[in-house]
Amino acid sequence: MxxxxxxxxxxxxxxxxxxAAALARRGFRVAGLDIVPQTETAERVLDYVELVGDVTDEHQVRAALERTVDRFGTLHVVVNNAxxxxxxxxxETSLDDWRRxxxxxxxxxxxxxxxxxxxxxxxGWGRVVNVASAAVFTAPPDMVPYVASKTGLIGFTRALASALGPYGITVNxxxxxxxxxxxxxxxxxxxxxxxxxxDQQAVPRVQEPSDLISTLLYVVDEDSGFLTGQTLNVSGGSTYA
Ligand SMILES: NC(=O)c1ccc[n+]([C@@H]2O[C@H](COP(=O)([O-])OP(=O)(O)OC[C@H]3O[C@@H](n4cnc5c(N)ncnc54)[C@H](O)[C@@H]3O)[C@@H](O)[C@H]2O)c1
Structure with a gap:
C-alpha cells in the first residue's frame, strides 16, 4: 500500500x-505549513517538509502544496489547524479584529x-480535518469573532462533506x-x-494535546471513509455540550 x-x-x-508528530508515528509522510519556521517540529518528524507561508495567501499555499507533492508524490490528508x-x-472589537x-x-x-x-x-481517497472548538457550545462572551469563525468552520465542514463525498474524501x-x-x-x-x-468537564483535568491524538488518527484512517460531516466533540464530557 x-x-x-x-x-x-x-x-x-x-x-x-x-x-504532525502523531501522524508521522502512524506512518504518514508529513508536511507542515506555518507563518513561522518549524525547527522543533522538524526535529521530531523524520523527512519533514517545512513550509513557511500564510494559510490565507493563495500564492503561498499553492507553492506549499506544490512542494509537498513534488516531494511525496501524493496528498491524502489536510489538517486545518492554524x-x-x-x-x-x-x-472593543474592531472590524479589523473581526476580519483577522x-x-x-x-x-x-x-x-x-x-x-x-x-x-x-x-x-483516490482523502481526509480533511478542521480544528474547531468546544467554545462553539459555551459561547464565551469575550470571544465573539472566534466563536463565529469556528461555528462557520463547522458549517464549512458539513457542506464540504456533502460536496466531496463522491470523491471518497471525508471532511470532519x-x-x-x-x-x-x-x-x-x-x-x-x-x-x-x-x-x-x-470544572465544566466530566473529566476533571485540563486537556492536553495528546488527548486529541486518538481522535485525529481515527478520523484520518483510510478505513474511516463512512464518517463524514461530523464534529467530534473531544472536550472531556463538558456539561455544556
Ligand atoms: N489550545 C486550545 O485551548 C484550543 C482549544 C480549542 C481549539 N483550539 C484550536 O486549535 C488550533 C491550534 O491551537 P494552539 O493552541 O495549538 O495554537 P498555537 O498558537 O500554539 O498554534 C497555532 C499555530 O498557527 C500558526 N498560524 C497562525 N496564523 C497562521 C496563518 N495565517 N498561516 C499559517 N499559520 C498560522 C501559528 O504561527 C502557530 O504556530 C487553533 O485553530 C485553535 O483555535 C485550541
Whole structure:
C-alpha cells in the first residue's frame, strides 16, 4: 500500500506540532505549513517538509502544496489547524479584529482545502480535518469573532462533506476543550481560565494535546471513509455540550 501523506497547518507549535508528530508515528509522510519556521517540529518528524507561508495567501499555499507533492508524490490528508483565538470585550472589537479572526480561522481552511482538492482527488481517497472548538457550545462572551469563525468552520465542514463525498474524501471537525498549549497558557488559560473550563468537564483535568491524538488518527484512517460531516466533540464530557 502507498504511504499516505498529510499536510498540517499551524504545525510550528501547540496542537499542530503534536498532530504532525502523531501522524508521522502512524506512518504518514508529513508536511507542515506555518507563518513561522518549524525547527522543533522538524526535529521530531523524520523527512519533514517545512513550509513557511500564510494559510490565507493563495500564492503561498499553492507553492506549499506544490512542494509537498513534488516531494511525496501524493496528498491524502489536510489538517486545518492554524488558528488564532484572541479574547476581548465585544464592545472593543474592531472590524479589523473581526476580519483577522475570520480570515485565519475560516478563510484559511477554505483556501488550503480548495487548493489541495485536485491532489486529494488524484490520490483516490482523502481526509480533511478542521480544528474547531468546544467554545462553539459555551459561547464565551469575550470571544465573539472566534466563536463565529469556528461555528462557520463547522458549517464549512458539513457542506464540504456533502460536496466531496463522491470523491471518497471525508471532511470532519474536531472540537477540543481548552487545551494546554503555550499560547493558551499565555492567553485564555491564564488567570484561572483552565480551571474554570476543567470544572465544566466530566473529566476533571485540563486537556492536553495528546488527548486529541486518538481522535485525529481515527478520523484520518483510510478505513474511516463512512464518517463524514461530523464534529467530534473531544472536550472531556463538558456539561455544556
Ligand atoms: N489550545 C486550545 O485551548 C484550543 C482549544 C480549542 C481549539 N483550539 C484550536 O486549535 C488550533 C491550534 O491551537 P494552539 O493552541 O495549538 O495554537 P498555537 O498558537 O500554539 O498554534 C497555532 C499555530 O498557527 C500558526 N498560524 C497562525 N496564523 C497562521 C496563518 N495565517 N498561516 C499559517 N499559520 C498560522 C501559528 O504561527 C502557530 O504556530 C487553533 O485553530 C485553535 O483555535 C485550541
Amino acid at each position: 502507498e504511504t499516505p501523506t498529510a499536510l498540517v497547518t499551524g504545525a510550528a507549535q501547540g496542537l499542530g506540532q503534536e498532530f 488558528g488564532v483565538y484572541p479574547a476581548g470585550p465585544f464592545e 479572526v475570520l480570515r485565519v480561522n475560516l478563510e484559511g481552511p477554505f483556501v488550503v482545502t480548495r487548493l489541495a482538492l485536485p491532489y486529494l482527488k488524484a490520490a 471537525a474536531i472540537a477540543p476543550s481548552m487545551v494546554r498549549t503555550a499560547t493558551a497558557e499565555r492567553t485564555v488559560g491564564a488567570d484561572g481560565g483552565f480551571e474554570r473550563v476543567r
